[in-house]
Amino acid sequence: MVALTIVRLRNIFAVVMLSGIYSFLMATTFLVLDAVDVAFTEAAVGAGITTVLGLAAMALTTDREKIPTHWPTLPLAVVVVTGAILLYAVPDMPRFGAADSPIHRHVVPRYIDETPRAIGIPNIVTSVLADYRGYDTLGEVTVIFTAGVGVLLLLGRTRRRPKGSTK
Amino acid sequence: MIAANLPALQVVIPLIGAPLCMLLGRGRIAWALSAAATWAGFAVAIALLVAVIEHGPISYTMGGWAPPWGIEYRVDYLSAFVLLIVSGIAAVVMPYAYHSVNSEIPESRQRLFYTAYLLTFAGLLGMAITGDAFNAFVFMEISSLSSYVLISLGRSRRALYAAFQYLVLGTIGATFFVIGVGLLYMVTGTLNMADMAERLAAQADSRVTLAAFGFLVVGLSLKLALFPLHLWLPNAYTYAPSMISALLAATGTKVMVYLLLRFMFTIYGGGLHLGVAPVYHVLMVLGLLAAVTGSLVAIFQDNIKRMLAYSSIAQLGYMALGISFASGTGITAATVHLFNHALMKGALFMVMGSVMLRCGGTTIAHLRGLGRRMPLTMAAFVIAGLSMIGVPGTVGFVSKWYLVQAALGSGFWPGVPVAVVVLAASLLAVIYIWRVVEAAYFADPDGGAGAIEEATWPMVAATWILAGGCVVFGLTTDLTVGVASRVATLLLTGAP
Amino acid sequence: MKEHLILRVISKELIPFVMLFALYVQMHGDYGPGGGFQAGVVFAAAFVLYGLVFGLKTLRKVAPVAVVGALVALGLLIYAGTGVAGLLLGGTYLEYGPLAHDPVHGHHYGIMVIELGVGITVAAVMITIFQSFAGRGEPEQD
Amino acid sequence: MAANFVYVFAIVIAMIGFYVVIDRGNLLKKLIGLNIFQTAVFLIYISMGKISGGTAPILYDGDAPFSNPLPHVLILTAIVVGVATLALGLGLVVRIKEAYGTIEEDEIQAQEAAEEDGP
Numbered sequence: 001m002v003a004l005t006i007v008r009l010r011n012i013f014a015v016v017m018l019s020g021i022y023s024f025l026m027a028t029t030f031l032v033l034d035a036v037d038v039a040f041t042e043a044a045v046g047a048g049i050t051t052v053l054g055l056a057a058m059a060l061t062t063d064r065e066k067i068p069t070h071w072p073t074l075p076l077a078v079v080v081v082t083g084a085i086l087l088y089a090v091p092d093m094p095r096f097g098a099a100d101s102p103i104h105r106h107v108v109p110r111y112i113d114e115t116p117r118a119i120g121i122p123n124i125v126t127s128v129l130a131d132y133r134g135y136d137t138l139g140e141v142t143v144i145f146t147a148g149v150g151v152l153l154l155l156g157r158t159r160r161r162p163k164g165s166t167k
Numbered sequence: 168m169i170a171a172n173l174p175a176l177q178v179v180i181p182l183i184g185a186p187l188c189m190l191l192g193r194g195r196i197a198w199a200l201s202a203a204a205t206w207a208g209f210a211v212a213i214a215l216l217v218a219v220i221e222h223g224p225i226s227y228t229m230g231g232w233a234p235p236w237g238i239e240y241r242v243d244y245l246s247a248f249v250l251l252i253v254s255g256i257a258a259v260v261m262p263y264a265y266h267s268v269n270s271e272i273p274e275s276r277q278r279l280f281y282t283a284y285l286l287t288f289a290g291l292l293g294m295a296i297t298g299d300a301f302n303a304f305v306f307m308e309i310s311s312l313s314s315y316v317l318i319s320l321g322r323s324r325r326a327l328y329a330a331f332q333y334l335v336l337g338t339i340g341a342t343f344f345v346i347g348v349g350l351l352y353m354v355t356g357t358l359n360m361a362d363m364a365e366r367l368a369a370q371a372d373s374r375v376t377l378a379a380f381g382f383l384v385v386g387l388s389l390k391l392a393l394f395p396l397h398l399w400l401p402n403a404y405t406y407a408p409s410m411i412s413a414l415l416a417a418t419g420t421k422v423m424v425y426l427l428l429r430f431m432f433t434i435y436g437g438g439l440h441l442g443v444a445p446v447y448h449v450l451m452v453l454g455l456l457a458a459v460t461g462s463l464v465a466i467f468q469d470n471i472k473r474m475l476a477y478s479s480i481a482q483l484g485y486m487a488l489g490i491s492f493a494s495g496t497g498i499t500a501a502t503v504h505l506f507n508h509a510l511m512k513g514a515l516f517m518v519m520g521s522v523m524l525r526c527g528g529t530t531i532a533h534l535r536g537l538g539r540r541m542p543l544t545m546a547a548f549v550i551a552g553l554s555m556i557g558v559p560g561t562v563g564f565v566s567k568w569y570l571v572q573a574a575l576g577s578g579f580w581p582g583v584p585v586a587v588v589v590l591a592a593s594l595l596a597v598i599y600i601w602r603v604v605e606a607a608y609f610a611d612p613d614g615g616a617g618a619i620e621e622a623t624w625p626m627v628a629a630t631w632i633l634a635g636g637c638v639v640f641g642l643t644t645d646l647t648v649g650v651a652s653r654v655a656t657l658l659l660t661g662a663p
Numbered sequence: 664m665k666e667h668l669i670l671r672v673i674s675k676e677l678i679p680f681v682m683l684f685a686l687y688v689q690m691h692g693d694y695g696p697g698g699g700f701q702a703g704v705v706f707a708a709a710f711v712l713y714g715l716v717f718g719l720k721t722l723r724k725v726a727p728v729a730v731v732g733a734l735v736a737l738g739l740l741i742y743a744g745t746g747v748a749g750l751l752l753g754g755t756y757l758e759y760g761p762l763a764h765d766p767v768h769g770h771h772y773g774i775m776v777i778e779l780g781v782g783i784t785v786a787a788v789m790i791t792i793f794q795s796f797a798g799r800g801e802p803e804q805d
Numbered sequence: 806m807a808a809n810f811v812y813v814f815a816i817v818i819a820m821i822g823f824y825v826v827i828d829r830g831n832l833l834k835k836l837i838g839l840n841i842f843q844t845a846v847f848l849i850y851i852s853m854g855k856i857s858g859g860t861a862p863i864l865y866d867g868d869a870p871f872s873n874p875l876p877h878v879l880i881l882t883a884i885v886v887g888v889a890t891l892a893l894g895l896g897l898v899v900r901i902k903e904a905y906g907t908i909e910e911d912e913i914q915a916q917e918a919a920e921e922d923g924p
Contacts, residue, residue: 034872089378097857106356139305147889148788175756186736324904
């Protein structure tokens, strides 16, 4: 519902706010689905950072969207086809909530069995994140690092400090 | 100890180099640091390729967790070859970069510029070496995000818009890729590529497997700019800083081709038993269309960088074509062309960077009479250009030879018509390369600008390494074709 | 917003608690939900709040751009360096086992150190991003 | 199909987001669309990790089955990647606004076309 409204609205301020609400709803959904860590992150990132950033960017640009002049045949077609392919796959997906689908039987049981013994911490998400798949997380930090470097390059001020001065 | 950890070092060296560069890089140190990291990466890549040729595929476990629980790095012929291409081009670009970047990027930003460059490098290497599907996504984003930034640093304001378009389309591509990986994970329960391939056999008739295939192919095609999903590429390559154009044109899309090969063949085993044969037909048609339209549009470009960008689209079409035959020769052609195209496109974009440095622009008008003023640089253009056309004795010929062989090997229909179209597209390449040669050698300079001279010697030398490579590897094909044909066997039969 | 006394007083009271919560999330990631990333975000939020209430200039004094920039790189170095440490101690990259005599402790230490790296980078990047965006809005002054 | 309504729901949202990305001309709105699209994809991942009657994957006493932690980990990473992309995209939008004076796609393209015809 919220998502639909975002499509319709032309006032960017409202859109940014609504997308914050959308993230919050998503976070709640994640919570219901037992993904506590993800819910926490989505709430902090989606509803927090994204909204602040969106508002900041909006303040620097404009808050009205122009009314489109064309009828969106092609984009609509692309979207419908993409959605259809996904929907086509749904009937063959493992039943929602079933404990015997492949992802629960392969790989993961070892994480759950072994974590308390080998790593000694109770939060399995943390143990997988930081240890078993720690390399992914290194990549994740690098992505954040890249974003920082990128934003500095794009928006940072180019003040020349006199040579020899250190931080 | 170093030998045992080579696969990790390959990516970790530039990855650690990036924050170091940000911390310490003042003035020349930034350049020196990234050059050191790049060359070390190149050395590691050579060592890896040698090790693979001698001892077969290498598996390296991150954090000591055996796959599929941990993340595995897997180096076989294909990944070692791609690593060599990426790090080789990056290594050659570095000496070139020094003057080119000095003239195009304000000094206060060079520190971060090189940081971002190292990140792109690390990301490209990470994608090529990893044996984990999700890890590939993470590194894809590292390289993409940093290249969006690098492109946006071009001098014209259009670089900004080009980077934004690339960001949106690139992210859609990456998200499609994530959907595909997610669907695969759903049915196999694993993220390790080798494990996935094994377990997928039992899921061959699942609709999820099929849908995943679709999303992976479309997502990667978007990333590798397969016609008609190429819209981001011309602007991105045209307005990026010269050095970045050279690096990305030579390596960026190649790594995506690599991932496509990985997923289509290593994981899906060619996928033909899944009834995805139509995908190959579509790929063939799109490849042909790309080759023809890319070359045609290139002819009408006034800006040479843009012309080269359209030519890249055509060349990527050849690669798609090679893949679409799903035969030994076809994959050999596509793989060898990865290497060859990196050489020639790298050289061509480097020439344009030199022209940019000396003349301030890269339109046909800027090139008038340059044959006499920058003889070495323009001679490199001619050699790489001949290679682009596919003249015997150059690498371009080698690629086309195998491509035509593959086409003819697939029977009269569609083999012969495809071969004819490939040759026709080569004729189009003659036209667009000739336009440049004509302007450079047969047109009089537009008076006035008499101060134009040869680019600095590191730039010329770097350009010539690649241009020379076009000839050397055109004459001796043992290394390139040798590895490429082993890659083809590996992908088609699964045997190393 | 510099003239709103109530706002200033309340946020001054609030900020230490936000930071404390961030530290809790950072340290408690092993046991409950949370970890370096979330902690970094919350920690940065404290600075963002400070910047919003007291102005960007004051924020720059508390968190100078150069220092924050150095922290961005430092966090990633801590993480990647932990990997190298595992490598030097005879394991593979990012193997935590060799970090302590008892492998289980090694894993625990490893996770704590890398989470710290994550937290530092994330917080520093978020502050950087905020400063950059906010810095664009006001006229160049220095 | 009925049991998998979560997936259908996620797919519909994803497609709404996707539509906003490719159709809308406002660059800011494109980025928000991208965000919606990605978050919906995250929902697909998280849904597959759920086990009916399961609990969050944090070890306590008790023997309820744990929901699958691996998708959670992947999505944590993906969320971070998403926000990094968003930050960069917004940075670009701000710069585009400064350079072109507008963030509407058709106006930018019109300006570029005018440049090309001119000298």
